Amino acid sequence: MNLYRYGESGIRIVFGNSIDLETHEKVRRYYYFLKSLRLKEFIDIIPSFNSCVINFNNNAISFENIVSLITERHGELDAIEIPQPAHHEIPVMYGGECGPDMEFVCEYSGLSDNEVIEIHTSVIYTVFTVGFMPGFPYLGTLDKRLYAPRLETPRLKVPEGSVGLAQLQTGIYPFESPAGWRIIGKTDKKLFDYKKEPYSLLQIGDKVRFIKI
Amino acid sequence: MIEIFNPGWLAIIVDNGRYGYGDIGVPPSSALDNFAYSTLNYLTGNHTDSPVMEVMGRGFAIMFDVDITCAITGAKVSAYINDVPLKSWTSFKATKGSILRVKEVTEGLRYYVGFSGDMVLEKAIESFSTNLECRFGGYKGRPLMKGDIIEFNNVRIEEENAVAERYIPSMNPPHLLRITEGPEIGHFTPNSLKDFLKNHSENTYSVSTKLNRTGIRLEGKPLLFREKVDKSIISEGILPGTIQIPGDGQPIIMLYERSVGGYARIATVARIDIDMLAHLKPKDKVLFQMLGIEQAETLWVKKKRKYLMTYFG
Numbered sequence: 001m002n003l004y005r006y007g008e009s010g011i012r013i014v015f016g017n018s019i020d021l022e023t024h025e026k027v028r029r030y031y032y033f034l035k036s037l038r039l040k041e042f043i044d045i046i047p048s049f050n051s052c053v054i055n056f057n058n059n060a061i062s063f064e065n066i067v068s069l070i071t072e073r074h075g076e077l078d079a080i081e082i083p084q085p086a087h088h089e090i091p092v093m094y095g096g097e098c099g100p101d102m103e104f105v106c107e108y109s110g111l112s113d114n115e116v117i118e119i120h121t122s123v124i125y126t127v128f129t130v131g132f133m134p135g136f137p138y139l140g141t142l143d144k145r146l147y148a149p150r151l152e153t154p155r156l157k158v159p160e161g162s163v164g165l166a167q168l169q170t171g172i173y174p175f176e177s178p179a180g181w182r183i184i185g186k187t188d189k190k191l192f193d194y195k196k197e198p199y200s201l202l203q204i205g206d207k208v209r210f211i212k213i
Numbered sequence: 214m215i216e217i218f219n220p221g222w223l224a225i226i227v228d229n230g231r232y233g234y235g236d237i238g239v240p241p242s243s244a245l246d247n248f249a250y251s252t253l254n255y256l257t258g259n260h261t262d263s264p265v266m267e268v269m270g271r272g273f274a275i276m277f278d279v280d281i282t283c284a285i286t287g288a289k290v291s292a293y294i295n296d297v298p299l300k301s302w303t304s305f306k307a308t309k310g311s312i313l314r315v316k317e318v319t320e321g322l323r324y325y326v327g328f329s330g331d332m333v334l335e336k337a338i339e340s341f342s343t344n345l346e347c348r349f350g351g352y353k354g355r356p357l358m359k360g361d362i363i364e365f366n367n368v369r370i371e372e373e374n375a376v377a378e379r380y381i382p383s384m385n386p387p388h389l390l391r392i393t394e395g396p397e398i399g400h401f402t403p404n405s406l407k408d409f410l411k412n413h414s415e416n417t418y419s420v421s422t423k424l425n426r427t428g429i430r431l432e433g434k435p436l437l438f439r440e441k442v443d444k445s446i447i448s449e450g451i452l453p454g455t456i457q458i459p460g461d462g463q464p465i466i467m468l469y470e471r472s473v474g475g476y477a478r479i480a481t482v483a484r485i486d487i488d489m490l491a492h493l494k495p496k497d498k499v500l501f502q503m504l505g506i507e508q509a510e511t512l513w514v515k516k517k518r519k520y521l522m523t524y525f526g
Contacts, residue, residue: 048447053452135237
């Protein structure tokens with residue numbers, strides 16, 4: 001683990017430089033550790049694939065002081081209580097109008113659409129991080145056979161619930177949005193609801209399985 | 214109540230931001246010019262986290278159905294109540310039946326309009342700010358439109374109050390943005406970094422037309438990546454004011470609508486200059502100057518002191 005300053009009010013705690021479950025577990029543990037400190041000077045904690053970024057209130061505390069408040073508690077890291085990941089099933093309508101890039105993915109992979117669906121639904125994915133937009137899960141790891149590059153020119157609009165692929169990740173757009181991922185299906189499951197907690201269906205570390213409907 | 218006659222190019226409700234939910238991808242969506250926002254609430258005698266209107270463009274017009282104190286801060290405007298000219302950064306009384314019109318924006322881009330009273334709006338995830346992309350918060354999750362009506366509680370007439378001219382920031386280009394090093398500054402060739410930081414006129418960036426509340430794309434001499442360096446990074450948390458460099462080498466300054474980014478972060482705009490990002494317009498010239506982190510902190514402490522003088526003389 002390495003700790004760096006990022007701008008005047010940021011701290012990055014970095015655990016590696018690849019996307020893998022081992023790094024993810026470290027990030028997740030550290031994220032719950034940071035939450036457990038309940039420091040009022042923390043404005044935001046953003047865990048992702050291989051780091052936690054903290055935005056802190058540098059009007060209230062110096063970088064040096066907040067770093068020592070954090071590091072002096074590092075002894076608690078191993079004993080920190082981490083919630084069991086929730087398991088979710090996401091029903092998906094694949095292909096056709098719901099999946100405008102299914103044809104591309106078939107062509108690129110040399111697989112039939114049934115094979116693509118079979119492979120996409122056979123993996124239990126991990127939520128590596130939630131970001132880009134509220135509730136958007138970056139799910140890994142996609143089977144190598146489904147590897148697809150991002151669109152060179154992103155679509156201006158895909159509907160809420162669109163399920164996409166990009167490189168070795170898959171994800172779901174919680175809102176109508178511009179999108180650079182290859183869209184292969186769509187779900188009706190609501191991923192983000194600002195009206196009720198927890199606002200995001202998926203949290204870092206949760207497990208997701210897609211079901212064909 | 215007030216009625217929107219004309220929202221200008223874009224008028225939305227904002228406050229000081231939606232923080233604490235970066236772990237589920239929720240961005241701050243705060244007022245882009247924080248000093249203008251805070252000063253507006255000071256002038257109208259409101260709480261420091263009250264909702265206000267953030268407006269772009271001329272033509273903005275509202276009709277008052279109540280006697281109430283108002284003020285406009287941020288971009289300098291030529292505004293009238295009925296046909297009487299108003300001063301920016303100065304509170305004024307609007308009477309029932311009068312119409313406030315902004316005829317021209319003379320300096321800067323975004324201006325803030327506030328009222329001595331509590332707008333009747335619902336918070337979404339602890340904030341009044343509008344998340345335009347996801348359509349929640351603010352006024353029904355959308356920009357204000359002609360015919361919209363905003364009701365008030367606790368309407369007040371406050372003593373007229375003004376910000377001294379010397380405390381009103383200049384918003385004219387060229388914009389000198391002071392920055393601190395970003396995590397991926399080492400991804401760029403030394404020569405292209407030198408160019409990026411060169412402070413003379415033949416090597417400036419200009420603001421492109423690709424600009425919104427999420428980010429500002431600049432155009433200029435492209436940054437060059439070192440050999441053997443990936444052009445994208447594994448997506449990671451970003452802070453407001455982060456300057457990202459996508460594959461084409463043209464900088465994008467990120468504002469308050471993203472918590473995660475996947476491009477190399479060359480630098481972060483320093484706190485002292487971050488409010489200026491609200492006022493970058495297409496074609497404006499932009500220059501960068503690198504600060505050490507201690508320098509940036511010292512300058513910010515000085516600026517905060519100046520801000521306090523604005524309010525307490």
